[in-house]
Amino acid sequence: MxxxxxxxxxxxxxxxxxxxxxxxxxxxxxxxxxxxxxxxPVEITNRLAQVAAEGPHQYATTWGAQNFREALARKQEHFSGMKVDPNKEIVVTCGSTEAMMAAMMAVTNPGDKVIIFSPFYENYGADTILSGAEPIYVPLNPPNFNFDADLLEEAFKQDAKALILCNPSNPCGKVFTKHELQVIADLAIKYDTYVIADEVYEHIIYAPHKHTYMASLPGMRERTISCSSLSKTYSITGWRLGYVIADERIIDRVKKVHDFLTVGAAAPLMEAAVVGLNFKDxxxxxxxxxxxxxxxxxxxxxxxxxxxxxxxxxxxxxxxxxxxxxxxxxxxxxxxxxxxxxxxxxxxxxxxxxxxxxxxxxxxxxxxxxxxxxxxxxxxxxxxxxxx
The missing domain is CATH 3.90.1150.10 (Aspartate Aminotransferase, domain 1)
Known part of the structure; x- marks a missing residue:
């Protein structure tokens, strides 16, 4: 055979x-x-019980139910300070795993190079290979897991199409400082590189550290693809509700990839999860x-x-x-x-x-x-x- x-x-x-x-x-x-x-949270599971009886039980809009996208846009605007258009800048995915894969496939061509910090979540290398791209690994140096800016620039100089950033980082728990993110942003702008930001742990931060959204830095809104999910924030890892937030030009491509990958996220779970997205501070x-x-x-x-x-x-x-x-x-x-x-x-x-x-x-x-x-x-x- x-x-x-x-x-x-x-x-x-x-x-x-x-x-x-x-x-x-x-x-x-x-x-x-x-x-x-x-x-x-019991508010979410109680709502799920209602949805089980009432619906919806059929396909939602491919890129996510309208009320879910609107609630998500409000939440992200509140925490990031950036205006998000729920109709043009969001795709709801089956977990952040699909969000990362859809982002990679929307951005890269076979043979393109992608920068990945090491250590890294194991899916990043696989996503790169499945996209036909070539990973370039840049070490984060223990025990503080800082990076060498000169070494990072050498990776950018290899005509990298994208960089994958996990912040806060799985597995090492690093929170990138605003200065470190600015270094990455400056290089991304200089070498015309996209940043695919996995921000799934955005709300799990330990004082005095603070989370800075990569897309919020000057010049980065149009070249950052922000990927996240509800899994960690609301303790619903089995619900597989993720999302991509990016510039309309990028999201238009992500929508098409997502449509052929999974069609859409689960309609009943999106309906129940809206309750969580509306939680207060x-x-x-x-x-x-x-x-x-x-x-x-x-x-x-x-x-x-x-x-x-x-x-x-x-x-x-x-x-x-x-x-x-x-x-x-x-x-x-x-x-x-x-x-x-x-x-x-x-x-x-x-x-x-x-x-x-x-x-x-x-x-x-x-x-x-x-x-x-x-x-x-x-x-x-x-x-x-x-x-x-």
Whole structure:
């Protein structure tokens, strides 16, 4: 039989989802795949119950239900300070995963080059390959995960068509400063490059850090494709509601790509989620307080255990340094951790283009009892480990 696709032959299964399966196999506390174990806001789920009886149950407008787009535009204008046209500048997608893919396919041609900061969320490399583009990796340097501006400019000089920016960053929890974003913006303008901004953790920020929307910087509104979703902000990762916000010229192309990728997002879920999009500021302040509490609970526990880590500035992940355990493979370490210690994590090598093998990623979007259970199990890590 004829060979299958060459461009997908290099793919593996998702390491993140694989670690969830391994965690389940050993009944480990799953701190690998990034979804919460607490419920969404009751206002949203109550509305979903009403929608189940009342509808809508048929296709919405391909690029998103009108009331959803209008509510989203109001929310984003409030937080970003930028006017958003709900009819010309928004496409609602099936999660931010589709938003990123639609943005990539709308912007790039086969053979184009795309800059990706490393470490990176695993889908970015796959999106680039599926688009027929070529990734150029620029390292973020531990422990602060800053970038070298000169090295970044060298990547731009390779006639890069786009740069993917995850801010706040998964997996390292970095929040890019306004100065850093300005450096990126200046280079994007200088070399006529698009910025595809994954801002899914825009509301999960820890003081004193602040989120700056890339599109809000001078000259960046027309060349930034902002991708996000409702998954993290409203704890509804399974609803798969994402969106792209960009200049009308770009959105017109994204609409066409989206139409042939998925037709549209789920109409009943959009209707229920409008309630969340209309929440007032106190919801987002409480969200920040809640995640700050979870972060502090978890990293204080890591401190007591003696594990080394990089403190996150945003998102809900923490990279832990496992160098002292002298494993040759972080994948083997994570399998051992799930099997013998009872806690699931993601091997850091799945996020780095460089040969990095000393990090694992935990996430802490969990109830207090879940985090305390994980920390209790982790407290035995040294007694169970093969420390050389």
């Amino acid at each position: 004829k060979e299958l696709s060459k461009r997908t032959s290099v793919f593996t299964d998702s390491v993140i989802r694989r670690m969830t399966r391994i965690s389940n196999e050993y009944n480990a506390v799953n701190l690998s795949q990034g979804y919460p174990d607490f419920e969404p 106190d919801y987002y302040l409480e969200l920040q307080r809640h995640y700050t509490h979870m972060k502090n609970l978890f990293i204080n526990g890591l401190n007591q255990i003696g594990l080394k880590y990089t403190e996150p500035q945003g998102a809900y992940y923490v990279l832990v340094d496992i160098s002292e355990f002298h494993y040759n493979s972080d994948i083997e370490f994570c399998e051992w951790l799930a099997r013998e210690v009872g806690v699931g994590a993601v091997p850091g090598s799945s996020f780095f283009q460089e040969n990095v093998n000393q990090y694992i990623r935990f996430h802490y979007a969990k109830k207090d009892e879940t985090l305390n259970m994980a920390l209790e199990k982790l407290s035995h890590i040294y007694s169970k480990a093969r420390v050389l």
